[in-house]
Amino acid sequence: MPSAVPTEKPKKPENAENAENAAGAENGDAPRAGDAVVEHRLHPVTPLRRAWAPVAVLIGWAVHDLDQAQRQLAKLTTTSLLVGLAVLVPAAALYGFLTWWFTHFAVTTTELRIRTGLLFRRTAHIRLERIQAIDVTQPLLARVAGVAKLRLDVIGTDKKDELAYLGEAHARALRAELLARAAGLAPETAHEVGEAPVRRLLNVPPGILAKSLLLTGATWGTLTAAVVVPTVLWFVTHSVWTVLAVALPLLGAAGASSVGRFVGEYDWTVGESPDGIRIDHGLLDRAHETVPPGRVQTVRIVEPLLWRRRDWVRVELDVAGSSNSVLVPVAPRGTAEAMVARVLPGVTVPPAPSRPPRRAAWCVPFWWRGYGLAVTDHVFISWRGLLRRSVALVPHAKVQSVQLAQGPWMRFKGLADVRVHTGANKTVTARLRDADEAAHLLQAQADRSRTGRGQARPDRWMAS
Numbered sequence: 001m002p003s004a005v006p007t008e009k010p011k012k013p014e015n016a017e018n019a020e021n022a023a024g025a026e027n028g029d030a031p032r033a034g035d036a037v038v039e040h041r042l043h044p045v046t047p048l049r050r051a052w053a054p055v056a057v058l059i060g061w062a063v064h065d066l067d068q069a070q071r072q073l074a075k076l077t078t079t080s081l082l083v084g085l086a087v088l089v090p091a092a093a094l095y096g097f098l099t100w101w102f103t104h105f106a107v108t109t110t111e112l113r114i115r116t117g118l119l120f121r122r123t124a125h126i127r128l129e130r131i132q133a134i135d136v137t138q139p140l141l142a143r144v145a146g147v148a149k150l151r152l153d154v155i156g157t158d159k160k161d162e163l164a165y166l167g168e169a170h171a172r173a174l175r176a177e178l179l180a181r182a183a184g185l186a187p188e189t190a191h192e193v194g195e196a197p198v199r200r201l202l203n204v205p206p207g208i209l210a211k212s213l214l215l216t217g218a219t220w221g222t223l224t225a226a227v228v229v230p231t232v233l234w235f236v237t238h239s240v241w242t243v244l245a246v247a248l249p250l251l252g253a254a255g256a257s258s259v260g261r262f263v264g265e266y267d268w269t270v271g272e273s274p275d276g277i278r279i280d281h282g283l284l285d286r287a288h289e290t291v292p293p294g295r296v297q298t299v300r301i302v303e304p305l306l307w308r309r310r311d312w313v314r315v316e317l318d319v320a321g322s323s324n325s326v327l328v329p330v331a332p333r334g335t336a337e338a339m340v341a342r343v344l345p346g347v348t349v350p351p352a353p354s355r356p357p358r359r360a361a362w363c364v365p366f367w368w369r370g371y372g373l374a375v376t377d378h379v380f381i382s383w384r385g386l387l388r389r390s391v392a393l394v395p396h397a398k399v400q401s402v403q404l405a406q407g408p409w410m411r412f413k414g415l416a417d418v419r420v421h422t423g424a425n426k427t428v429t430a431r432l433r434d435a436d437e438a439a440h441l442l443q444a445q446a447d448r449s450r451t452g453r454g455q456a457r458p459d460r461w462m463a464s
Contacts, residue, residue: 038106039104039105039106039113039115040104040105040106041100041101041103041104042100042103042105042163042164042165042166043147043165043166043167043170044100045145045147045165046096046100046103046164046165047093047096047097047099047100048096049096049164049165095118098118099116099118102115102116102117102118102121103115103116105163107174107177107178107181109181110127110128111125111126111127111128112124112125112126112128112131112152112178113125113126114126114161114163124161126152126154126161127154128178128181128182129182130154130155131152131153131154131155131178131179131182132153132154132155132292132295132320133152133153133289133290133291133292133295133319134150134151134152134153134175134178134179134290135150135151135153135287135288135289135290136148136149136150136151136171136172136175136287136288137149137151137285137286137287137288138168138282138285138286138287138288139284139285140284140285142165143286145165146167146168147165147166147167147168147171148165148166148167148168148171148172149162149163149164149165149166149171150162150163150164150166150171150174150175153292155320172195173195175195176195176196179196179275196273196274196275197273197274198271198272198273198278199271199272199273200269200270200271201270201271201272201339201342202268202269202270202328202331202335202339203267203268203269203270204265204267204268204269204328204329204330204331206262206266206267208330209262209265209266209268209329209330210262212307212312212314212329212330213257213258213261213262215304215306215307215310216257216304216306217304217305217306217387217388218257219254219257219258222250222253222254222257222258223254223258225250225253225254226247226250226251226253226254229246229247229250230243230246230247230250233246261329262283263282263283263284264281264282264283264285265281265326265329266281266282266283267280267281267282267283268280268281268328268329269281270327270328270339272342273290275290275292276290276291276292277290277291277327277342277343278290279291279326279327291317291319291327291343292319295319295320296317296318296319296343296344296395296398297318297319297320297394297395297398297422297423297424297426298317298318298392298393298394298398298422298424298426298428299315299316299317299318299327299340299343299344299392299393300315300316300317300318300390300391300392300393301313301314301315301336301337301340301349301390301391301393302314302315302316302388302389302390303388303389303390304388305387305388307330310332311332311333312330312331312332312333313328313330313331313332313333313336314326314328314329314330314336315327315328315331315336315339315340317343318422318424318426319424320422320423320424327339327340327343337349340393344378344379344393344395346378347376347378347379347393347395348376349381349391349393350374350376350381352372353372353373353374353381353383354372354373354374355369355371355372356368356371356372356415356431356432356433356434357415357432357434359413359414359415360413360415360432362409362413363409363410363413363415363432364431364432366386367386368431368432369386370383370384370385370386370389371383371384371430371431371432372384373418373430373433373441375441375444375445375448378395378396378452379393379394379395379396380393380394380396380399380420380428380430380445380448381393381394382394382428382429382430382431384429384431392428394420394422394428395452396445396448396449396451396452397449397452397453398422398423398452399420399421399422399445399448399449399452400421400422400423401420401421402418402419402420402421402442402445402446402449403418403419403420403421403442404416404417404418404419404438404439404442405417405418405419406435410432411435414434414435414436415432415433415434415435415438416433416434416435416438416439417429417430417431417432417433417438418430418433418438418441418442418445420445
């Protein structure tokens with residue numbers, strides 16, 4: 001591990017421009033091009049976030065052993081409680097300060113370095129060309145304090161590295177500079193690029209979002225379970241603790257599928273910029289995400305049963321190495337398909353798929369009618385579902401492998417499934433196809449994938 005670079009304080013500015021650069025360095029802004037590699041600390045409010053760690057440890061211990069925690073609390077006197085607080089509060093404050101003091105980051109011509117650790121040191125070397133997404137998120141308290149968190153998606157890693165927290169303006173400036181460098185711009189000009197302009201494409205009104213959640217079966221299913229199951233348990237067991245142990249998780253699931261989704265998807269806005277599709281959303285915690293160009297592996301158009309009369313659909317994404325999973329939470333079909341065309345240029349959804357042969361009913365009675373397949377010059381398309389319909393579109397260039405699968409009964413009936421695997425570790429299946437058709441599709445799809453990769457859009461960020 002390379003030795004750490006000592007933290008350098010900015011020199012006293014001699015003019016207004018130098019004063020602005022020095023202020024940016026103190027608050028966590030990226031170093032200016034042409035400067036020596038200088039490490040910077042995060043925003044001064046960061047220790048408040050880190051100080052909660054010792055308190056969280058105590059809460060975790062109490063939850064893990066409730067009986068022991070109750071016995072210990074019963075023994076506490078006013079004096080011992082005050083002494084404990086007098087020790088715990090300074091210890092938590094010291095821990096928060098030290099973890100902030102020993103956390104630094106630096107931007108070089110080729111990488112972002114993040115150095116952390118109080119007792120055990122860790123230095124993350126993030127190659128700029130391997131950055132595929134940088135999201136700016138603001139939890140509620142961070143919004144009040146005027147700070148933001150940078151979360152980085154990097155090729156080949158499951159865990160996201162993050163810089164928490166930076167000043168909001170500095171976070172956006174650093175994000176723009178990192179993306180400019182990742183796009184191949186020279187270091188001396190990358191910091192001058194600024195944030196790429198955004199053209200607004202879609203905004204989901206809160207009223208439409210609320211109606212869509214009320215017309216979602218999962219919302220009513222979890223609410224019904226949260227009422228019925230605890231009631232039945234009470235009549236059977238007459239145990240308050242048993243009822244609470246079952247009711248609380250069910251109520252939490254009901255809240256997450258209704259109120260939680262509304263809060264998370266509130267004011268959903270989609271825009272287009274040179275560095276990808278921008279997505280902003282959130283009522284309490286505000287998130288600013290970007291769908292990187294060329295990284296979308298699968299697009300799904302989902303249509304719940306109760307949305308059909310209004311012709312509403314939901315658009316979901318599989319993005320390699322990213323947590324982005326929703327493009328549009330709810331929109332009219334025409335609007336949603338226009339958004340899909342932005343992500344997959346030149347792609348349209350055929351009005352009707354090719355259905356499985358009738359003998360597929362012997363393998364999947366009745367539900368076989370919900371499966372379908374279409375293949376165009378650009379994408380592999382699979383339909384599934386009768387009540388909750390879903391259409392999955394996989395660009396040929398994103399297909400990593402193709403597989404033909406047959407169970408004994410399917411083999412007897414001359415049927416087979418064709419599965420395509422994408423770079424996001426997801427699988428899209430064309431179910432119950434004629435065996436001869438499936439064998440031909442297997443070979444043809446392998447050829448289309450090889451050809452598609454040669455014509456695919458670049459995975460790198462596009463400079464504005």
